[in-house]
Amino acid sequence: MQHALNESIEIEVMRYRPEQDKAPFLQTWVVPCTEDMSVLQALQYIKDHLDPTLSFRWSCRQAICGSCGVMVDGIPKLSCKTFLRDYRGRIRVEALANFPIERDLVIVMDSFMEKLESVKPWIIPKEPRALEQGEYRQTPAQMEAYAQYSACINCLLCYAACPQVGLSPDFVGPAALALLHRYNSDSRDAGAGERMPVVGAESGAFHCTAVGYCSEVCPKGVDPASAVNQAKGASVREYFLGFLGKGGGK
Amino acid sequence: MKLQVRTTHSIRVAGDKAQRRSPEPIFWALFGAGGMISALIGPMLVFITGIAIPLGFLLPADAMRYENVLALVQNPIGKAFVLAVVAFFFWHAAHRIFHSLHDFGIDAGNGARLVFYGSAFVATVAAALALLAVGF
Amino acid sequence: MKTIDPLHKPGHAAGSPVYLAGRSGQGGEAANPRRPYVRPMAGWWRRNPFFVRYMAREGSALFVGAYALILLVGLIRLAQGEAAFNGWLAALQSPLSIAFHGLLLAVFAFHSWTWFEIMPKTMPPVRVGGRRLPEAAITGGALAAAAAASLVLFVIVRELAR
Structure with a gap:
C-alpha cells in the first residue's frame, strides 16, 4: 500500500535530553507525508516545524555518508534510505542500538573510532614505493577478493544489529573486522602481520557467534559476517602454525 | 581546555586483558568439527541408535547386540568413528552452551570456560579409555 | 559470575x-x-524474530550434548561387559527413550538446517569461474551432501547388521 499525497503518519521518536531526562522516552508527532518522503525528511520536518530541539545526525541524504543510521521499528536502517510509504500509520524511530545515547537520536561512537583505528584500515605496502614507480596493478580477480568489503560506509548499522557488540563493548565488531579483512585480502597490502593480533585477541573475532544479522542489515551489500568468519579461519591457521613455529605468532 | 570523554571501555584502556591472545581458535575449531559432523549425519545417527533399532523399524532390533557393537569398536575405523562422534559432539555442545551463557548476560569468564571445556575434555578421555578397554 | x-x-x-x-x-x-x-x-533476543531463531539454534547444543552423553554411557557400559551393555540397550527401548529420541531427531534436523543455512557466511567464499557461488547453492549443496552421507551411513549400518 502506498500513501496518497498529503496523507499523514504518526511518528514516535526517542528523546533523551541529558540535562533534564533521567532516561530516554518516546515523543509522538503527526507528520504530513508524501509518497517519496524518507524517514530522514520526516525528522527534518519535525525539526523545522514542530520542535527545533530534536537532535539527529545526517549529511548526504543519499546513503553514502553513513551518518543517519537509526532504529526504525526496531530494525537498524539509514533514515535517508527508508521510506514512509513502506510503513502504515505509525512508525517508531530510536537511536541505534548497542551504543550509548548522547542526545535524542545521536549516539556516542568514540569506541568505534578507536576500534576502526586499531585495524589499520589503510594499505601497508611491503616496501616503500616511489611515485615514479607508477601505480599498483591488480587483476580483476585480485580486486574481486576485497572489493565488496570496501563498500562499507561506517554507518554502524551492523553494530546495532550485533548482540555481541551490545553484550561485550570491547568487541571490535563487524565493520572494523570487515575492513581488517578487506585490507588483508588486498594484493597490494602486506600488513596482515600487524592486524592479525586484533583478530586473535580476547576482544577480537571470536566474540562473534555467527548470528549473521550484520550482513542482513547492511545498506551497502557488504557481508561483514563472512569477513569476520574468514578472519577467524585465518586466525586459527595462524594459531596452529604458531605451534609449529611457522606462523607469525604474536 | 580539553574535554576528556571515555564513553565505553576503550580497547586501549582495556589494554592487557582485551588484547591478550584468545585461546578460542582451538575451541572454535573443535566446535566447528562437531557442528559439521552432527549436521551431516547427526539426525541419521539419532534415528538409527534411538528409534530404528530399538523399535526394529527398517533395521533389525538386534543390530546393536553386544557382539556387533564390540566388533565395531574393535575395528580401528569403527573406533576412530565412534571417538570422533562422541568427542566432537561434546566439544560442539560445550562451546555453544558456554557462549549462550554470555548471550543471556552472564559474564561467565574463565571459571565457566574451565567447567564447560573441562567437561568436554573429561568426556573425551572417558570415551578414549572405554575404547581402549574394549581392546583391538 | x-x-x-x-x-x-x-x-x-x-x-x-x-x-x-x-x-x-x-x-x-x-x-x-x-x-x-x-x-x-x-531480554535483547526477544526484540527481533531473527534473534529468537538464533537463540533456538544455539539451544540445539543442549540436545547434541545430551545425545553425546547417551552414546558415552553406552560406550562405558560396553567396556563393562555384556550384562551392563544389555541394560543400556533395554533403556533405549523404553517408551520414554523412544519419545526423547524423537525430540532429539527433530532438534538435530533443525541443527542441520541452521548449520548449513549460516554456512555461506562461516566458510570461505567459493568461487566458480571467478564468481562467488550464491548462498543458496552452498546451502543446497550442503543439505544434499548431508542427505547423501546419511543414506550411506544407513546402508553401511544395514549391511553390518546382517
Whole structure:
C-alpha cells in the first residue's frame, strides 16, 4: 500500500535530553507525508516545524555518508534510505542500538573510532614505493577478493544489529573486522602481520557467534559476517602454525 | 581546555586483558568439527541408535547386540568413528552452551570456560579409555 | 559470575545514565553536561524474530550434548561387559527413550538446517569461474551432501547388521 499525497503518519521518536531526562522516552508527532518522503525528511520536518530541539545526525541524504543510521521499528536502517510509504500509520524511530545515547537520536561512537583505528584500515605496502614507480596493478580477480568489503560506509548499522557488540563493548565488531579483512585480502597490502593480533585477541573475532544479522542489515551489500568468519579461519591457521613455529605468532 | 570523554571501555584502556591472545581458535575449531559432523549425519545417527533399532523399524532390533557393537569398536575405523562422534559432539555442545551463557548476560569468564571445556575434555578421555578397554 | 555492564563502570548499572570523566583540571563532573545513556541488554533476543531463531539454534547444543552423553554411557557400559551393555540397550527401548529420541531427531534436523543455512557466511567464499557461488547453492549443496552421507551411513549400518 502506498500513501496518497498529503496523507499523514504518526511518528514516535526517542528523546533523551541529558540535562533534564533521567532516561530516554518516546515523543509522538503527526507528520504530513508524501509518497517519496524518507524517514530522514520526516525528522527534518519535525525539526523545522514542530520542535527545533530534536537532535539527529545526517549529511548526504543519499546513503553514502553513513551518518543517519537509526532504529526504525526496531530494525537498524539509514533514515535517508527508508521510506514512509513502506510503513502504515505509525512508525517508531530510536537511536541505534548497542551504543550509548548522547542526545535524542545521536549516539556516542568514540569506541568505534578507536576500534576502526586499531585495524589499520589503510594499505601497508611491503616496501616503500616511489611515485615514479607508477601505480599498483591488480587483476580483476585480485580486486574481486576485497572489493565488496570496501563498500562499507561506517554507518554502524551492523553494530546495532550485533548482540555481541551490545553484550561485550570491547568487541571490535563487524565493520572494523570487515575492513581488517578487506585490507588483508588486498594484493597490494602486506600488513596482515600487524592486524592479525586484533583478530586473535580476547576482544577480537571470536566474540562473534555467527548470528549473521550484520550482513542482513547492511545498506551497502557488504557481508561483514563472512569477513569476520574468514578472519577467524585465518586466525586459527595462524594459531596452529604458531605451534609449529611457522606462523607469525604474536 | 580539553574535554576528556571515555564513553565505553576503550580497547586501549582495556589494554592487557582485551588484547591478550584468545585461546578460542582451538575451541572454535573443535566446535566447528562437531557442528559439521552432527549436521551431516547427526539426525541419521539419532534415528538409527534411538528409534530404528530399538523399535526394529527398517533395521533389525538386534543390530546393536553386544557382539556387533564390540566388533565395531574393535575395528580401528569403527573406533576412530565412534571417538570422533562422541568427542566432537561434546566439544560442539560445550562451546555453544558456554557462549549462550554470555548471550543471556552472564559474564561467565574463565571459571565457566574451565567447567564447560573441562567437561568436554573429561568426556573425551572417558570415551578414549572405554575404547581402549574394549581392546583391538 | 557477574552480569555484564556495558560501561564497565563499577557502581553504575546498565539502564541508567552514567556521569563520565569530567573536564581535566577545574570544573569536575558537575560541569560536564554529557551523560551518555546506556540501554540495558536484558531480554535483547526477544526484540527481533531473527534473534529468537538464533537463540533456538544455539539451544540445539543442549540436545547434541545430551545425545553425546547417551552414546558415552553406552560406550562405558560396553567396556563393562555384556550384562551392563544389555541394560543400556533395554533403556533405549523404553517408551520414554523412544519419545526423547524423537525430540532429539527433530532438534538435530533443525541443527542441520541452521548449520548449513549460516554456512555461506562461516566458510570461505567459493568461487566458480571467478564468481562467488550464491548462498543458496552452498546451502543446497550442503543439505544434499548431508542427505547423501546419511543414506550411506544407513546402508553401511544395514549391511553390518546382517
